[in-house]
Amino acid sequence: xxxxxxxxxSVREREPLVQCITNFVTVNDCANIILACGGSPSMAHDKRExxxxxxxxxxxxxxxxxxxxxxxxILAGKEANRRGIPVVLDPVAVGGTxxxxxxxxxxxxxxxxxxxxxxxxEIKYLAGQETLGSGVDVSREDAVTSVSLLKxxxxxxxxxxxxxxxxxxxxxxDIISDGKETVILKNGCATMSRITGSxxxxxxxxxxxxxxxxxxxxxxxxxxxxxxxxxxEKAEADRIAKGTGNATFRxxxxxxxxxxxxxxLNKGARYEIIR
Amino acid sequence: xxxxxxxxxSVREREPLVQCITNFVTVNDCANIILACGGSPSMAHDKRExxxxxxxxxxxxxxxxxxxxxxxxILAGKEANRRGIPVVLDPVAVGGTxxxxxxxxxxxxxxxxxxxxxxxxEIKYLAGQETLGSGVDVSREDAVTSVSLLKxxxxxxxxxxxxxxxxxxxxxxDIISDGKETVILKNGCATMSRITGSxxxxxxxxxxxxxxxxxxxxxxxxxxxxxxxxxxEKAEADRIAKGTGNATFRxxxxxxxxxxxxxxLNKGARYEIIR
Amino acid sequence: xxxxxxxxxSVREREPLVQCITNFVTVNDCANIILACGGSPSMAHDKRExxxxxxxxxxxxxxxxxxxxxxxxILAGKEANRRGIPVVLDPVAVGGTxxxxxxxxxxxxxxxxxxxxxxxxEIKYLAGQETLGSGVDVSREDAVTSVSLLKxxxxxxxxxxxxxxxxxxxxxxDIISDGKETVILKNGCATMSRITGSxxxxxxxxxxxxxxxxxxxxxxxxxxxxxxxxxxEKAEADRIAKGTGNATFRxxxxxxxxxxxxxxLNKGARYEIIR
Numbered sequence: 001x002x003x004x005x006x007x008x009x010s011v012r013e014r015e016p017l018v019q020c021i022t023n024f025v026t027v028n029d030c031a032n033i034i035l036a037c038g039g040s041p042s043m044a045h046d047k048r049e050x051x052x053x054x055x056x057x058x059x060x061x062x063x064x065x066x067x068x069x070x071x072x073x074i075l076a077g078k079e080a081n082r083r084g085i086p087v088v089l090d091p092v093a094v095g096g097t098x099x100x101x102x103x104x105x106x107x108x109x110x111x112x113x114x115x116x117x118x119x120x121x122e123i124k125y126l127a128g129q130e131t132l133g134s135g136v137d138v139s140r141e142d143a144v145t146s147v148s149l150l151k152x153x154x155x156x157x158x159x160x161x162x163x164x165x166x167x168x169x170x171x172x173x174d175i176i177s178d179g180k181e182t183v184i185l186k187n188g189c190a191t192m193s194r195i196t197g198s199x200x201x202x203x204x205x206x207x208x209x210x211x212x213x214x215x216x217x218x219x220x221x222x223x224x225x226x227x228x229x230x231x232x233e234k235a236e237a238d239r240i241a242k243g244t245g246n247a248t249f250r251x252x253x254x255x256x257x258x259x260x261x262x263x264x265l266n267k268g269a270r271y272e273i274i275r
Numbered sequence: 276x277x278x279x280x281x282x283x284x285s286v287r288e289r290e291p292l293v294q295c296i297t298n299f300v301t302v303n304d305c306a307n308i309i310l311a312c313g314g315s316p317s318m319a320h321d322k323r324e325x326x327x328x329x330x331x332x333x334x335x336x337x338x339x340x341x342x343x344x345x346x347x348x349i350l351a352g353k354e355a356n357r358r359g360i361p362v363v364l365d366p367v368a369v370g371g372t373x374x375x376x377x378x379x380x381x382x383x384x385x386x387x388x389x390x391x392x393x394x395x396x397e398i399k400y401l402a403g404q405e406t407l408g409s410g411v412d413v414s415r416e417d418a419v420t421s422v423s424l425l426k427x428x429x430x431x432x433x434x435x436x437x438x439x440x441x442x443x444x445x446x447x448x449d450i451i452s453d454g455k456e457t458v459i460l461k462n463g464c465a466t467m468s469r470i471t472g473s474x475x476x477x478x479x480x481x482x483x484x485x486x487x488x489x490x491x492x493x494x495x496x497x498x499x500x501x502x503x504x505x506x507x508e509k510a511e512a513d514r515i516a517k518g519t520g521n522a523t524f525r526x527x528x529x530x531x532x533x534x535x536x537x538x539x540l541n542k543g544a545r546y547e548i549i550r
Numbered sequence: 551x552x553x554x555x556x557x558x559x560s561v562r563e564r565e566p567l568v569q570c571i572t573n574f575v576t577v578n579d580c581a582n583i584i585l586a587c588g589g590s591p592s593m594a595h596d597k598r599e600x601x602x603x604x605x606x607x608x609x610x611x612x613x614x615x616x617x618x619x620x621x622x623x624i625l626a627g628k629e630a631n632r633r634g635i636p637v638v639l640d641p642v643a644v645g646g647t648x649x650x651x652x653x654x655x656x657x658x659x660x661x662x663x664x665x666x667x668x669x670x671x672e673i674k675y676l677a678g679q680e681t682l683g684s685g686v687d688v689s690r691e692d693a694v695t696s697v698s699l700l701k702x703x704x705x706x707x708x709x710x711x712x713x714x715x716x717x718x719x720x721x722x723x724d725i726i727s728d729g730k731e732t733v734i735l736k737n738g739c740a741t742m743s744r745i746t747g748s749x750x751x752x753x754x755x756x757x758x759x760x761x762x763x764x765x766x767x768x769x770x771x772x773x774x775x776x777x778x779x780x781x782x783e784k785a786e787a788d789r790i791a792k793g794t795g796n797a798t799f800r801x802x803x804x805x806x807x808x809x810x811x812x813x814x815l816n817k818g819a820r821y822e823i824i825r
Binding site for chain 1: 299302306307310315316317324327328526527529530531
């Protein structure tokens, strides 16, 4: 993995256009956090135009929260693959319904993903494990504990090898692997699960970082996730100091990404690399 | 009606999963206020998966702002009914167009609702009265005044009896009835009508409260509406003190729900029960 | 052009109902800024009901971000035209894809617009010029500079004459023309392009202003755009003073519109009229 701070500076310099096909719940937050980190968002999702849209973009984000747009994701994903544009998948609630399992199958069969980010239930489902996730949030049974951390890291690494994608499992500790390097990231705070869209937003940021550095997926993914986690820590400190709640936390989180510097990212990131 | 503070604590303990089929205007706010009060939101709305989604939920919210999802609401509503999961209806702008009148008719014929919450125009329409509401906001002619309060309370009570639902009419005074008890709730502030989504948000909270206490509809509905009103009063005091506007008010409103305690709810609630 | 402050006061007095057919990314912000300036928003977009919705409204806004709702826009636009209700077009990313070029063609052939507001790429496309805009943001090549300002003002004026609409080109300097008067407006700040929805929001406000003063398009459009720019300057001053970011900026921007007075609008507006 290369320098995270330089990765952020690279997003700010290159202003990658990130084409997102994403859900109506958090689409506004996703657009604003892409802008906050230095990218430029396009939220077009009509299957009649996404191929044209992605053709002028530097990255594509497919968020399965927009389950009705699966066909658009496949069209856009194939076009991105043809052009060598990075594609990021957020397999929202993938194990929860038959529709989502089918959608994920189609997406993975048709599109090569640069990176896939999900919670423990979602990543475990993709790795072929039984999961107990019933919705967009990780189930308690699937949550990664200090006991299960190394075992889960192996699962993440193996999924990275079998898919050829950088795999990122979000949780109290994030686990990120490209099959060669596996990184445990310890930034973030519990309040991030008290707003909607923490996951969608970090996936969108991963799109921006991959767009700025398409040839260094592991650095792009780790940098975006560390930036999100550090922003969450800043927003949490503000929340506690000011006695505010989850709505202000969301605003402060995006602000913290907006104001983050490369130096701040490097100083704040807490991680270890497991070979 | 039972203790409101305990109702809020019960939402915090049980963390009900609330499946919402709701409109794209305020869906993000609805998800965040469900999280603020202690619930867990799922905003899936595709008719191919809502039955599966609702089957693992503790409550279903049908918001007619998502008028294109009427079929999904009926499928999910029937499944919820089969499983004894509470269903809450927000009849957004029901009298305004033929499409909405038809949609409401289909919903009421096919689904048994635990609770229905609307403004005076919407509730009067459901009660079979002529109304003058032309959109999502209550019409001036329909607004409940001190003169018409008791008469309107009778209308609400009778609609509760005829539908078997807890009926909640939002306004300067809220009127809530399950046909046995009728409650006049006096919390809230005028700025709540200067943001979009006050109504949708409180209906979503009613879903969370019903999910936590499915056998005590009147307490669930009154507690959610009182919590919203008290949060509005807190946000309004902040707005006046800080000279902010409606956007900060929205943020402060959700924050106030996030920080509300059972004790604070009991202390802040102003209501009288009319037998 | 008539008094801007009085225009704002007129919105506050008349509370025009503004029917918007707009995109899912910024729909919540559009509704809240309409409320902030004194209007009342309706975001219905189903083609089965938009004619009924617009019939009771004072203005219609068609935002091409909602590209899948083109048919609804045409139905609603024709109904508005029949009733003499002002219609405002935001040609989002119009040159970017074939779908959008086709949609714009259909809209312009079927609906008479009171006002059309876009960025330089979008307005130049409508004027028949080659543009290089690839998405929702203006391309660097299309951005208006001090050198090209007068030439672009001619383009805007000529498009106003040929369409019979007030044309508003947003940028570092806004250019607005009804074919008789051409106004250069110098309010605003660069951070407005670091949030999603600045353009959509000002177009929504133009709808509210046109709804309040349907017979004075040039004043309505200039007043709405000046109000937005001044609000942006206020929010930018706050951002710099408080060290916040783009998310707080968005909140402060809407708040600044909420708190704007007619006097404040007249004092803050910086413009010159070119005959």
